[in-house]
Amino acid sequence: MKVTVKLFASLRKDRFAVDDFDYQEGATVGHILASLNISEEEAAIIFINARHGEPDSPLKEGDLLAIFPPVGGG
Amino acid sequence: MDKILRIDMGAAGGPKMQVESLGEYAGLGGRAMTSSVVAKEVPPFCHPLGGENKLVIAPGLLSGTGAAMSGRLSVGCKSPLTGGIKEANSGGQPAQVLARLGYGAIILEGKPQGDDLYKVIINKDGVKIEADNSLKMMTNYDLVVRMKAEYGDKIACISIGPAGEMKMQSASVACTDPELRPSRHAGRGGVGAVMGAKGVKVIVLDDTGCKARQPKDLQKFREANKKFVEGLSRHPVTGQALPAYGTNVLTNILNEAGAYPTNNFKTGQFAGAGKISGETIAELETKRGAGPTHACHRGCVIRCSGIYNDKDGNFLSKQPEYETVWAHGGHCGIDDPDAIAMLDFLDDTYGLDTIETGVAIGVAMQAGVVKYGDAQAAINLVKEIGKGTPLGRILGSGAAVTGKVFGVEKVPVVKGQAMPAYDPRAVQGIGVTYATSPMGADHTAGYSIATNILKSGGFVDPLKPEGQVALSRNLQVATAAIDSTGMCLFIAFAILDQPDTFQSLLDLLNSFYGLELTADSVTELGKKVLKTERDFNKRAGFTKEDDRLPRFFYTDPVLPHNIKFMVKDEELDSLFDW
Numbered sequence: 001m002k003v004t005v006k007l008f009a010s011l012r013k014d015r016f017a018v019d020d021f022d023y024q025e026g027a028t029v030g031h032i033l034a035s036l037n038i039s040e041e042e043a044a045i046i047f048i049n050a051r052h053g054e055p056d057s058p059l060k061e062g063d064l065l066a067i068f069p070p071v072g073g074g
Numbered sequence: 075m076d077k078i079l080r081i082d083m084g085a086a087g088g089p090k091m092q093v094e095s096l097g098e099y100a101g102l103g104g105r106a107m108t109s110s111v112v113a114k115e116v117p118p119f120c121h122p123l124g125g126e127n128k129l130v131i132a133p134g135l136l137s138g139t140g141a142a143m144s145g146r147l148s149v150g151c152k153s154p155l156t157g158g159i160k161e162a163n164s165g166g167q168p169a170q171v172l173a174r175l176g177y178g179a180i181i182l183e184g185k186p187q188g189d190d191l192y193k194v195i196i197n198k199d200g201v202k203i204e205a206d207n208s209l210k211m212m213t214n215y216d217l218v219v220r221m222k223a224e225y226g227d228k229i230a231c232i233s234i235g236p237a238g239e240m241k242m243q244s245a246s247v248a249c250t251d252p253e254l255r256p257s258r259h260a261g262r263g264g265v266g267a268v269m270g271a272k273g274v275k276v277i278v279l280d281d282t283g284c285k286a287r288q289p290k291d292l293q294k295f296r297e298a299n300k301k302f303v304e305g306l307s308r309h310p311v312t313g314q315a316l317p318a319y320g321t322n323v324l325t326n327i328l329n330e331a332g333a334y335p336t337n338n339f340k341t342g343q344f345a346g347a348g349k350i351s352g353e354t355i356a357e358l359e360t361k362r363g364a365g366p367t368h369a370c371h372r373g374c375v376i377r378c379s380g381i382y383n384d385k386d387g388n389f390l391s392k393q394p395e396y397e398t399v400w401a402h403g404g405h406c407g408i409d410d411p412d413a414i415a416m417l418d419f420l421d422d423t424y425g426l427d428t429i430e431t432g433v434a435i436g437v438a439m440q441a442g443v444v445k446y447g448d449a450q451a452a453i454n455l456v457k458e459i460g461k462g463t464p465l466g467r468i469l470g471s472g473a474a475v476t477g478k479v480f481g482v483e484k485v486p487v488v489k490g491q492a493m494p495a496y497d498p499r500a501v502q503g504i505g506v507t508y509a510t511s512p513m514g515a516d517h518t519a520g521y522s523i524a525t526n527i528l529k530s531g532g533f534v535d536p537l538k539p540e541g542q543v544a545l546s547r548n549l550q551v552a553t554a555a556i557d558s559t560g561m562c563l564f565i566a567f568a569i570l571d572q573p574d575t576f577q578s579l580l581d582l583l584n585s586f587y588g589l590e591l592t593a594d595s596v597t598e599l600g601k602k603v604l605k606t607e608r609d610f611n612k613r614a615g616f617t618k619e620d621d622r623l624p625r626f627f628y629t630d631p632v633l634p635h636n637i638k639f640m641v642k643d644e645e646l647d648s649l650f651d652w
């Protein structure tokens with residue numbers, strides 16, 4: 001299945017800003033983090049199609065996954 | 075910090091000053107000081123631009139000490155924008171300097187009899203007030219250059235630009251940074267108009283010859299400060315993300331969350347977000363020979379600010395904050411970072427609140443005055459405000475007035491104050507803060523984004539109404555307390571997550587003042603401040619109907635979540651029942 005992955009802030013370093021990937025059916029956010037060598041701690045904020053997700057959230061064809069390190073502002 | 079400087083600008087024969095002891099205001103700082111003075115001394119039904127209103131300027135409890143992050147200044151009055159009580163908070167050097175000079179507050183009162191414009195000069199030898207009509211309608215940046223030429227480069231300035239002199243409801247009070255740029259502002263609620271109504275253009279502060287304030291227990295104070303600084307650098311937000319990207323790192327997050335108000339709150343995502351994001355701007359700043367890491371006052375260790383150069387490498391503005399990038403950017407459909415930095419500079423130099431100004435322009439765009447996305451037209455509109463043309467005066471009166479003048483139905487304001495950069499339908503917790511804060515729509519008053527979006531201090535689902543009132547209540551109480559210490563609110567990311575860093579903050583206060591404050595006493599302080607402010611608003615005629623969002627947030631769902639604001643009125647009304 002095809003999933004679009006967006007990375008932000010420091011997670012982009014030595015990786016990418018946005019890319020499409022083919023994952024096996026049933027892959028979770030955690031699988032994708034592992035494949036990108038991002039620890040769960042680093043992936044502090046996860047959105048799947050603009051909704052908060054967790055490392056164990058399942059993904060499906062066409063999902064948009066956005067991953068942020070711990071960040072703040074205001 | 076054991077005295078108050080009171081200046082009666084309306085005294086017969088010219089301004090009359092008086093230095094008095096703190097009296098019943100002893101033990102108060104920052105927002106607790108400004109709100110207590112306003113609540114006690116300002117008649118709630120007075121006209122905000124009249125002689126009965128007062129402008130109160132107060133450093134925080136820890137300002138002027140060696141404590142890191144302690145240089146925030148509170149500016150309070152009855153707001154010309156909301157008609158309620160106001161505390162607008164600013165970084166920059168003045169809080170530290172004013173505190174070291176020994177003042178717990180400056181109170182400007184009365185109504186000037188003529189139309190002279192005054193400067194107030196405060197140093198270790200005392201206070202001087204002089205009329206200087208050559209400063210009339212001077213911009214903040216030009217004014218500070220002049221003050222530096224007259225009083226040297228050891229000064230810090232608190233000033234108003236042309237917007238304040240014209241008594242515009244979106245006028246700010248500017249504070250200089252360590253390099254003497256008037257780039258930090260007590261922006262919200264039209265506090266600059268009240269300073270203008272008092273006829274004061276600038277307060278020049280020079281603490282040469284004054285020492286840092288001395289703690290009761292120096293040893294303990296030093297230890298606490300060390301641990302506090304260590305805690306801030308250990309936390310990934312205050313230690314890494316804020317210095318690297320500044321507050322504008324939020325653009326991409328709010329956009330990904332579908333909570334980024336675009337084209338006057340029409341939708342929750344902006345196609346141009348990436349072009350104006352914190353990541354893009356930080357890279358651009360570095361490439362152009364400036365950078366994203368800068369302290370707005372000496373003693374700030376987080377350094378969320380930055381410097382934005384133009385394409386030729388010359389200073390254009392300080393790094394625009396997230397709310398500014400949004401108000402002048404996505405809210406208006408503008409995705410050009412250079413134009414946004416120029417708008418930030420113009421706001422700073424005319425002395426305008428960037429949020430109110432940007433939102434007003436977006437409302438004018440909705441009315442078709444100029445087109446969404448037209449950056450040059452937005453720049454021209456802000457210049458009209460600076461010149462005080464009739465159109466400029468309408469925009470400078472803020473979003474609510476602009477909406478009325480141009481017949482716009484959907485105007486994002488609460489208590490007359492423009493909403494900042496988070497859609498309250500897609501982040502229900504911030505909607506509760508917008509609705510109920512005594513300040514009007516103000517994100518900093520109870521920053522639910524931390525927990526709703528950033529997962530700081532736990533997680534409350536932003537798309538559901540449940541739990542939002544409790545979240546907003548706790549944050550509003552904690553914020554009112556932090557705003558009284560002089561600490562920058564961004565320490566909250568570390569103290570929400572790290573109990574030992576919160577303890578260091580308590581230790582700083584306790585060792586400085588010889589107190590035994592606990593977490594509970596801090597909560598009590600926050601509640602007391604909020605109660606004082608609510609009570610003033612009540613006496614000024616506010617009712618629970620004022621604690622509501624504009625109707626369209628209840629009737630028009632916003633994409634991508636297709637969601638309305640769902641927190642019930644009765645729940646909003648229970649926020650202050652504790």
Ligand code: SF4
Binds near residue numbers: 369375379562
């Ligand atoms: S963290 Fe940012 S806003 Fe706060 S004091 Fe430092 S530079 Fe100023």
